[in-house]
Amino acid sequence: MQDRPTALELLQALRDLLEQEILPSLTDARLKYQTLIAINALRMLEREVPDEAGRLRAELGALQELLGRSRTDPPGDPALLRRCVLEANRELCERIRQGLADAGPWRQRVLAHVRSAVEEKLRINNPARLEAFLAEPPDAE
Amino acid sequence: MGDRRSSEPARVDGLRTGLQRFIEGRAESAVSVVSLSPLPGGTMRHAWAVDLDVPSGPLAGSHRLIYLQDRGGAPLGSRLSREDEFRVLSVMHGAGVRVPRPYWRVPAGDASGVSPGLIVERVEGETLARRLLQEPAFERARAHLLEQVGEELARIHAVPTDALGCLARPALGKTPVEGQLADLEGMLRQIGEPHPALELALRWLGGRVPPSERVVVVHGDYRLGNFIVDPARGLSAVLDWELSHLGDPGEDLGWVCMRFWRCVDSPGARGLGPRQRFFDAYAGAGGRRLDPEGALFWEVFGNFRWAIVTLGQAYRHLSGAERSLELASIGRHCAEVEWELLRFLRRR
Numbered sequence: 001m002q003d004r005p006t007a008l009e010l011l012q013a014l015r016d017l018l019e020q021e022i023l024p025s026l027t028d029a030r031l032k033y034q035t036l037i038a039i040n041a042l043r044m045l046e047r048e049v050p051d052e053a054g055r056l057r058a059e060l061g062a063l064q065e066l067l068g069r070s071r072t073d074p075p076g077d078p079a080l081l082r083r084c085v086l087e088a089n090r091e092l093c094e095r096i097r098q099g100l101a102d103a104g105p106w107r108q109r110v111l112a113h114v115r116s117a118v119e120e121k122l123r124i125n126n127p128a129r130l131e132a133f134l135a136e137p138p139d140a141e
Numbered sequence: 142m143g144d145r146r147s148s149e150p151a152r153v154d155g156l157r158t159g160l161q162r163f164i165e166g167r168a169e170s171a172v173s174v175v176s177l178s179p180l181p182g183g184t185m186r187h188a189w190a191v192d193l194d195v196p197s198g199p200l201a202g203s204h205r206l207i208y209l210q211d212r213g214g215a216p217l218g219s220r221l222s223r224e225d226e227f228r229v230l231s232v233m234h235g236a237g238v239r240v241p242r243p244y245w246r247v248p249a250g251d252a253s254g255v256s257p258g259l260i261v262e263r264v265e266g267e268t269l270a271r272r273l274l275q276e277p278a279f280e281r282a283r284a285h286l287l288e289q290v291g292e293e294l295a296r297i298h299a300v301p302t303d304a305l306g307c308l309a310r311p312a313l314g315k316t317p318v319e320g321q322l323a324d325l326e327g328m329l330r331q332i333g334e335p336h337p338a339l340e341l342a343l344r345w346l347g348g349r350v351p352p353s354e355r356v357v358v359v360h361g362d363y364r365l366g367n368f369i370v371d372p373a374r375g376l377s378a379v380l381d382w383e384l385s386h387l388g389d390p391g392e393d394l395g396w397v398c399m400r401f402w403r404c405v406d407s408p409g410a411r412g413l414g415p416r417q418r419f420f421d422a423y424a425g426a427g428g429r430r431l432d433p434e435g436a437l438f439w440e441v442f443g444n445f446r447w448a449i450v451t452l453g454q455a456y457r458h459l460s461g462a463e464r465s466l467e468l469a470s471i472g473r474h475c476a477e478v479e480w481e482l483l484r485f486l487r488r489r
Contacts, residue, residue, distance in 0.1 A: 092340075096340040096341055096344060110337070111341070114338050114483060117338075119480075125474075125477070126476070133477075
């Protein structure tokens with residue numbers, strides 16, 4: 001186990017530095033813009049770092065179910081876990097390309113799964129946008 | 142750090158001398174670069190504001206210019222070369238389309254030492270969507286802007302394509318969009334990351350390709366952000382022609398409607414007005430109307446293309462072609478485009 005500060009605490013300190021000291025001192029418009037992008041990237045990481053493994057395990061479980069595979073214990077090694085999720089997503093892509101999700105009940109399951117996977121990505125990348133999306137009335141058409 | 146601070150003014154001085162030499166060769170006169178300053182923004186290029194005084198010759202007078210420096214790295218396979226973009230601008234300017242007047246292109250390896258790029262008129266006005274949509278200064282312009290961009294697009298689509306042999310042309314026996322879908326799919330495969338939402342969109346699009354009625358000059362990135370707007374006159378210029386190509390007019394129509402540009406109203410946010418007003422203005426100025434099926438296809442196509450662009454920008458960083466936090470961050474925008482695509486896909 002690593003000593004404190006934790007990864008999250010370090011990221012927060014880094015963002016504080018950029019926001020409170022670096023950004024106000026900048027006069028170059030381009031550098032200001034780049035720094036705002038950096039601050040936004042740090043915010044993303046602050047949401048992404050806590051329990052990343054938990055989210056990957058949940059996605060792997062959902063993918064195994066969707067692909068009709070037997071649920072196996074997810075690997076403990078984070079890099080291996082990532083590779084497993086990537087591989088399962090590749091398999092899903094391959095089946096979609098083959099037309100297996102063009103119609104029928106499996107299409108509905110695929111749409112529901114992909115929607116929740118995209119929702120999870122948005123929760124990290126842009127939660128304000130996700131809130132706005134979710135608040136929209138369902139399509140009339 | 143000391144080095145960095147001192148190298149910046151030296152770089153500006155070097156560019157000033159180079160531009161002066163380049164322009165003197167073309168203006169048949171001594172010229173003086175009165176001011177030179179970098180402009181922010183733009184992932185594709187570095188831009189510089191250049192103010193020029195020409196005491197004599199055919200260009201005598203003051204000129205407010207912009208020098209767009211090529212930064213390399215294409216977001217899509219079909220991006221134009223500088224030479225071709227200059228040609229498109231010249232043809233559009235000649236046809237009366239509102240574009241910045243093109244002055245010169247700086248070829249690669251020019252004796253002036255200036256790096257390749259374009260020198261065009263600097264049109265004053267606002268481009269940022271947020272300001273155009275919200276600031277009271279643009280209230281007057283806002284009232285007619287959607288009609289103006291609809292009419293201008295009809296004007297662009299009416300420009301004869303014969304002078305533009307340089308533009309990518311759809312393959313024989315294929316509709317333009319079939320070739321584009323194949324290109325975009327190729328990019329997705331090259332990037333190599335699995336995106337189930339984009340695979341679903343690709344299946345959806347592949348099964349609904351509309352017949353192609355005619356081939357026109359497609360701007361390729363027609364949206365708020367690429368319009369220069371004057372508070373009094375409204376639309377002053379259409380920018381960024383580097384993605385223009387020959388294709389179906391529906392492509393620009395669908396692109397305008399994408400929620401991310403905030404041109405037209407979307408379920409979550411007000412734009413310049415309802416999309417019908419845009420379509421009416423376009424049709425009123427001689428453009429064709431899309432049927433609802435066609436409008437849906439082109440909006441889904443636009444979102445799919447935009448999703449691939451976001452991945453492509455990140456890939457430029459990841460592949461080492463151009464390391465940049467800004468490009469890398471754009472990759473994280475793909476998820477919101479995927480959300481939008483799923484919204485359409487679940488509809489039918």
